[in-house]
Amino acid sequence: MTRFPFDVVAFDLDGTLADTAPDLTAALNHALGRLGRAAVPAESVRHMVGHGARALLQKGLAATGEVDEALVEQGFPIFLEYYETNIAVGTKPFDGLEAALDTLASKGVKLAICTNKLESLGRRLVSALNWDDRFVAIVGGDTLPVRKPDPAPLFEAIARAGGGRAAFVGDSITDTDTARAAGLPCVAVTFGFSDRPPAQLGASVLIDHFDELIPALERLG
Known part of the structure; x- marks a missing residue:
């Protein structure tokens, strides 16, 4: 079996993992x-x-x-x-997300969150969605003195997840700028909260559904 190309996959939260x-x-x-x-x-x-x-x-x-x-x-x-x-009254994971997370975990990939949401709110939402066991690291907008698009929070999330080769999944120019500053490949979802057309984000690859995430990461690897 070919080894999966990434040790850690980090995700933005709002508009990427869930429709908040x-x-x-x-x-x-x-x-x-x-x-x-x-x-x-x-x-x-x-x-x-x-x-x-x-x-x-x-x-x-x-x-x-x-x-x-x-x-x-x-x-x-x-x-x-x-x-x-009222953090999870109407919030829902995007279609196909949890199956994609299961597949990544089955391949030994560590999952992290890097969000500009306050860390306490990020953790509260993760718990409300029953994701506590899915993500080994959560870095929020107030975890460090800087926030995305500074690459430091992304580096911190990856380090807390154990380090290694990493990719970032997001939905906005903030996320793609963060990944670019970190020198990491970035998958951008087309169904998130972007303030511009997804094609203008400059992502390494765009996906229209989480069913496409694993193949996209494998190609990037």
Whole structure:
């Protein structure tokens, strides 16, 4: 049997592993409503995700009026409290994901998460989705002093997963820029939260469904 070409596969979380837009939208609109702002549609939120919760709130405020740091500071704890309580009400794994993760694990591949979500929220979501035993490392946007697209969080996630040859799977320009800065191959999903057409992400390879992940990684190897 040919050895699988990667020891570690790291994944972004929102828009890559799971469609978190329903719950992020609900939390954002809850905070916006408390701040006297109009709601934003889920489809818009899909293009705002990727830089962490505070940035999401800033973008939501900018989409509904003026934004300043005082409003962000006022709304951020409102957003966090609601989201922590309702983190997996509408969130679902993408089709084919768990079968792909099973296949990777069966090949001895260690799985990690590198997200700009706060680490505590990432861990809470992973637990809510019953994924605690799947991922050996979770690095969030506040785990280190820097966040993606700085490559340091990705390197940290890979190191915590045991190191070795690694690839990164994401959905946004933040993810592909991170992989490029780290000098690692990147698979980008076309069904995530990108703010631009997937073909413009500059990924090593694009996949339209997680059924395509294993063959894509094998080709990259």
